[in-house]
Amino acid sequence: MDLNTVTALHRPRTRDEIGPFQAGDAFLAGGTALFAAPDPALSRLIDLPALNWPPVTLTADGLEIAATCTFAELEEASLPPRLSALAARCCGALYGSFKVRAAATIGGNLCTALAAAPMAAFAVALDAEMLIWRADGTARTLPAREFILAPTRTRLGTGELLRSILVPACNMDLRWAFRRIALNELGRSAALVIGTQDGAGRFGLTITASTPRPVRLDFPALPDAETLLAALDAAVSPVGWYDDVHGDPLWRAHMTRLFAQQIRSELTGEAA
Template sequence: MDLNTITAVIRPHGRDDLPAWQAGDAVLGGGTWLFSEPQPHLRRLIDLTACAWEPVEAGSAGLSIAATCTLAALDAFAAGAHGWSALALAGPCCRALYGSFKILNQATVGGNLCLALPAGPMTALCAALDGICLIWTPGGGERPVPVLDFVTDAGVNALRPGEILRRIDLPARTLARRAAFRQVALSPEGRSGALLIGTRDTDGAFDLTVTAATRRPVRLAFDALPDEAALAVALDGAVPAALWYDDVHGRPDWRRHVAVRLALEIRRELAR
């Protein structure tokens, strides 16, 4: 869709080139949502693709994913041999977007996070793997925000005016965990109604991250694998009624039901 209110497109090649933020600005990464519907309030786009950030960088501390990394690039990287078992989650999470190959080659990890839709699969992936968002603040500063705290509600994120999501860091200790993925939608090509990820450490610690079914990510952490009854009770206690999401892709009671079912499936898989 043409955005006919845009009067300027700024293409910074680095942080020093970023313009001062003003009303009517929007950051452009992949643009798959930005160009999907009218944006009459926008006047200027700041195109971050000209910064040419390395999409994915691996090191002893873990993985750094640029905000401009496409889902296709992340999927391709994760398909390689990196010695991190939980990185296998990237493939199913990328495909849980249910976009065409054109969308997957254009949509970005950072854009999916910033959009803050409950069904955002990059939110699920990065929250489950203890991701930390590195945010550039106006004036040259930066601040880290856990992905679990970055998405604060449906369509709402923690960015303040003029702030830019630079990258997401995933720690090696979490990437080394065993992991299990479950996702369900009302139709084969529908938006996720529930997307859950479980991880288990070598010491037996178990974490469960719930997304899509809830307005924001929810994390349950256990020192040891709970039994099925305890897990179901804990999940009910962690998600108050108002936090279950309600839209055309699923009623709250259905989302709660399938979330519990998927949580138990994940527990059984990681109990082996």
Template sequence: MDLSFVDEVVLPRSRDDLPPPSPGTAFLAGGTWLYSQQQPDVTRVVDLTTLGWPALTVHDDALEIAATCTIDSLAHAEFPEHWTAVPLFRRCAESLVASWKIWRTATIGGNLALSLPAGAMTTAMCALGGELTVWTPDGGARTEAASTFVVGEGRNTLAPGEIVRSIRIGETALRGNVAVRKVAYTALGRSGALLVGRRGDDGVTLTVTAATVRPSVVHWQGVPTAAEVAAAIDAIPETDWLDDPHGEPAWRAHVTAVLAEEIRTELAGDAR
């Protein structure tokens, strides 16, 4: 869709070229959502792709993912063999209701910044303990856990003028075993619940998304009991369960509990 209200497009080559915050400014990483519908409030677009960030950088102890890295690049990249958790990237990508055309354009940072409950890249980053680097408009930067970045349906902690620069995932998480469960009303429908369990040297982490308006992440030092997992699901506030045409709150809570126990059982047996 044409953005008929836009009268300025900024193509920054360095951070110094980024304009100061102002109403009507939209930051573009992939643009699949931005161009999907009318944006009457957007009068200026800042194209972050011209900054030339490397999509993926493999460090000795971590993976750094640029906000402008496409879903396709992350899902099909080759990583060190001992990073046993990286198949999660493709599993989460496949849970999106998106064609290969979207995969090649939509970005990890864009999926996070859009902050929709069914944003599966948010799921992956939370499940692997991702840490966001956010550029602030004063020239500084701040870091934030992916698990706290999304605070509600379509809402996050970004202040005006802030930009997600990258996501860092530590090697401990990348060496873990993961288990994924998704449920939807229809085979190719939007996720009603998307859960990821991860077991590693740091214990077991369970991430609940899509069923809730914001990610719910619980961590245990060892493999939890069935009762502990059930209690963790029960502890999710009633107001966090999403209510939309893709699932009612009671149904989402029920299937989440069932899938969480399946994940616990799989990780307890070290299955992959």
């Protein structure tokens, strides 16, 4: 869709060149969401790919995923086997064709903050940190589980920019189990649940798509079925079950509880 109120495109090569954020500005990464609907308030786009950030960087501290990394680049990156497989499953959950995945960015998916954003599930399941550039030239980090407040709302302030998603090295080889459902095979996720377990036995359950914002549960070890469901209901209660055309909230709740039990069974080696 044309953004016919935009009169300028700014292409910074360095952070200093980004300059002050002004009324009417928007950061442009892949553009698959930005160009999907008219926005008469926009007058200037700041082109982030011009900064030429490496899509993924592996260090001793872990994995850094640039906000401008596309879904296709993340899928094709050389990552540890378990992490690579989880990235592929989450990238495949994007509501869009392979053409969209070649343009859509990890940061854009997170900042658009839809309930079904698969990169929210990926980042929260890996207990990642978000590196945020402030408008004043400083930076801050924020746990991924706290980044999205509600559909289309994040903790980014005016002029703040998501720079990277930081996955700690200790979470790059987690055992995991993945469940997802949509109303049709290529539809937007109605429930996306990921369970993870580290080498010490600690268990995490990440719930997205069926709730308005990501919900994360943590346990020192795999809980029994009753404990898991009680904790799930208590964690979801403050935000409620999501209700839109992609799924009835009661159905989402049922499928999320079922997936949680299947994931627990898979990670304990029980019959699902």
